[in-house]
Amino acid sequence: MKAGQGRQQAGMDGKERRAAVSLAGMFGLRMLGLFLVLPVFSIYAHQLEGVREHPALIGLALGAYGLTQALLQIPFGMLSDRYGRKPVILIGTILFIAGSWIAAASDSIYGVLIGRIVQGAGAVASVIIALSADLTREENRTKAMAMIGITIGLSFAVSLVLGPLLASWIGVDGIFWLIGGLGLISLIFLYTVVPTPKLLRHHRDAELSPAMVAGVMKDPELLRLDFGVFALHAALTALFVVLPLVLMDPRHPLLPLERQWELYLPVMLIAFALMVPFIIIAESRRKMKQVFVGAIATLAISVLIMALSHDSLAWIALALLVFFTGFNVLEASLPSLISKISPAGVKGTAIGVYTTAEFLGAFVGGAIGGLLYDPVQNNYATVFWAVLGLFVAWLLVAIGMRQPRYVATRVLHVGAVSELEARAIEARLLAIPGVVEAAVFPDEEVAYCKVDSKVVDESALAAVMRVAGDEGLATSP
Template sequence: MTTTEIKTACLLAGIYMTRMLGLFLIFPTFSLLANNLQGSTPFKIGLALGIYSLSQAVLQIPAGMLSDIIGRKKVLYGGLTFFFIGSVLAANTRDIDVLIIARLLQGMGAVSAVCLAYVADSISADQRSKAMVIIGLAIGSSFILSFILGSLIADAWGLGGLFATTACLAAMAIVFAYLLPTPKQTLAVFNWSDLIKGAMNWQLLQVNLQVAVLHMMLSASFFLIPILLKAGELADNSLMSLYVPAILIAFVAIGPIIRTSRESSATRLPVFWAVFALALLLFSLADAFVDSWWFIAVLALFFFAFTFIEAVLPARLFQLAKTTSRGTTSGIFSVYQYGGSFLGGLLGAKLYTTLSQNAILSDAFYFLAMLTTVVAIATFIIQKKG
């Protein structure tokens, strides 16, 4: 890679990292802290959690289209500015309705597809895989950091501190965008046929549906897990002492598997969906969490399966996508990803309001495990037929 390509990859990785931190930073504690806001209800908390992803889902394709017409950097500036304004508003409110609006503004910074297109514009074809490795490492690191920092910041400064941190990250992302070299891009009118073909392709649809379900399960789980812990034997344990060991164990365990199975990774998806379902099923045994290491082991299994699926699906996507329509394909993929996160927040809230009345909140994880098992079976059948 040339010096310019390395600079571009690292700056894009920085933008990705701040965006992913903005998505995941609040996950460990949001459902508990938001309960103290004026006017909060389980539904509104779930809406505040998920509307960020809904806004992202709705705007990914339009943002990609606009970047084709007016240029990547202009769209990056606009999206990251919305992200910053929403973060500042969220940090300074104590009202759940205002927070919902703030999260909507945050989500309007829909730049994931634009960043992927930036890679294609700025980095030579034979070096793009290296650039994606750099970006992938940044995303993985942000995932770990979000659960470490999220718990620390929440303990010290509460929900306002979490969003103030996100505002600082947004400001950093704007600086990264300013420092990006101008891409070698030919401005053009968006080709609707690429969008239609990408949306209707059966193989791409399989990948998109899987990422939607994956992020729906993640959002729903992290709406319910903090509440489940607070009501159980581990209520006195800090969330950081539970989350961090689990994430580190999963991160260390999954690395060798991904590195040694690049060619066959997609064929292992049904197995890892089954492992993911098993982890969700084990969460239903909330009464058994009398020892912190039992919970850590289950959560590590959850992240182990999630991380593998999360890494393999984009790789599979770009195996199937045409070189000339990667931006459109990644935009559609992002719509499903963030749409799944939005639905997951609402699903978590619905399960909580329905099941907590009968003191059987842990049964919510039976339902999530059942849905995930269906995906595992469907993926296995499709692979056998394909």
Template sequence: MKDKVFSRTEVIFLIAIGLVMGFRELSMTMVNPFITIYGKQLQYNTPFLCGLGLGIYGLTNALFQIPYGLISDMLGRKKVILVGLLQLSLGLFIAFLSKNIYVFIFSRALQGSGAVMAIAYSWIGDNIEDKKKDKAMGISGTIVGIGAVAAFVLGPMLYKVISVSKMFLDCSIIIALTIVFIFFFIPENIKANKEEILQSENSINLFKASLVKVLKDITILRLSICGFIINYIMAATFLIVPDILQKLIGVSNMWKVFLPAVLIGIISMQGAIALCDRGMFIKVSMASFLVLLIGTKCISYYSLTAVTLGVILILSGFITLTSLIPSTINKLTDKEYRGTANGLYQTFTFLGFCVGPTLTGFLQGKNLNLYIFYVTIALAIVGATISYTLKNDGDK
């Protein structure tokens, strides 16, 4: 059992990375439920442009994931994370200054270009043994979950006393403080000889070889598609649920739905990790997609009880899968191309975050609300099916 216990250095590292990811989650999740509400207050807004304002964050995040992952494989994780967080902080500040929907969309694009989640997952993978990766992701994931809980509580509370634009300013400051924290308190701790890599005349070939190797891995591609689906569903939920809850209980009371949902989601994730430690990742993944399907169906009834249950189910499935899939990818990949593999996965996830609200906003603008749920349910079925096909590859 001792080999499963983290050393003091590992615990400090995991908590530090968890805090970084948690504050980032706090900053982004705090404003997400209000983005469509905020967008409707800006000049030149339409349902489609409001959806694009939420979703373009995912598009630019997707575009930067693989390049940043490749660069982090060469230069180390810390430098690239610092640059990405700086972009995020600047984008949040521009959102604070926005007066029309187009400037706001640009600010969201800049926020998304700070693509650091794949690098953070890779950083954990670099420093933690394979047999402890699930638990490591669980520790950092729990801290991220706490950040999400705090966001869902603080967001509606702050909404009572300050404007959404000032919430963007507050989040920009939080990310700036996170940059300072990483710079001074988290060491690189990468064992690879970075100078040798940097001086290599074949560095571009190393980039290409790493990307080709990842793209040829069918299991990583399947897991990446699953990442697209879970983020599509989550982003679509963020677009439609705030409008529903605004009519049912008011914006300031949304925390009463989101808070218990996130808490239950964290508990579900911990139970799922225990099951995966027994070699049940495939079953847990399939069950999580079925939970997403049922949650989507519940929301389609538009009653407070059904929507609350739907949000609980969707967040439980989402939190579970976003913790376990990156852990599985880290187990499947060698260190020298782990950043690339996580970059590919995160590219798919943020494409889902882009397509989800953008398509949902388009369908809302065309008064095709029923099709929103048809698409989401179909994707959940696809995700469950892909999870089943992973059985052929085994629980590696």
């Protein structure tokens, strides 16, 4: 084993594993709560008071959580740095529970809209990620983040299958009551299973740094990705304003609510299987841009099919399969591209801006779907054509992107160093073949390096660490 690699290859200890699993579970429960109503809300909303007069509120209520999530994500993260992670998560989860139960108890679209806004106000996703960073060592932090990411993806897939089943059993108001209960369970996790960190520290690889936001917002390549995730989630929310209605249109019903899981389950399973080879090609053969642009084109094709053939269950099934294959590829590729493109030490801020754009997209998509859909004319195709236009715009933006650098991030613990020593370590790191960028932050006692894994001299990295008095290094994709 090469010097310096022992710590890199070490697995999580018991405390880290418990923290990662429990926080991923908390994150998953929250996202499941937000996604469960997605495939059934439009049908339920037509039964609420006020919808006949203001049908656009259907889409606004569906995506309303995204607005408050986008506005409050960064403030909650900053508050957690000052007052602690668990108290802020407690406040956010109480808001989430309250919003869920306000929506459950409401008979009007106005009450549900308020409930969804309050739900989104519990915007503590960034705080949960920060707590995960507090509780894991640098070399294991990527594993913890990966567990959270996998849980989010599973929550979305499960929600599409469970949502219609639960709605047929307990109603959508029952789903909102259940969502609040999931919030309570997550609080139990927080105070009985999740360890309490001994030390709070700002982690630039996991948290947003306000001083870096301006730089991120000026980076054209990062802005392309921010627009991409905005468009992706705007399209997803807009589609689900009308898709449940398409399946249950009384003029030509395609699939009753209680059987819609039979559509979503095979589609999601096959789409996930189809995604895997594309991700492998993108990473191992360094075809990231080609796969990325191709996936956007795939989304456009899927929505074109929906616009032209939404009265056929077979065509809808094919369109959804194509859509979710592209969607899964992009959901996996976008964070990876953020990591590759963002400068050393800026990843947390880049992800923070990206996440804000994602939630804002959900809100705008709901608003677009609600404003365009006319329940009298049942003009589903109008929404599909609008989403197609959004994907075409994204495709034009993405075609101009540069081929990303195929670099990984090394997080090196350098210990307590002065500014002068930090600059000297940076210089030594940059002199190593394969090291593209290096930035040392004395306040965090770490160095962030961007390296080409196929070129970098690991023994030279280990030698710099020994000189700096460190004990090892960490890697993140």
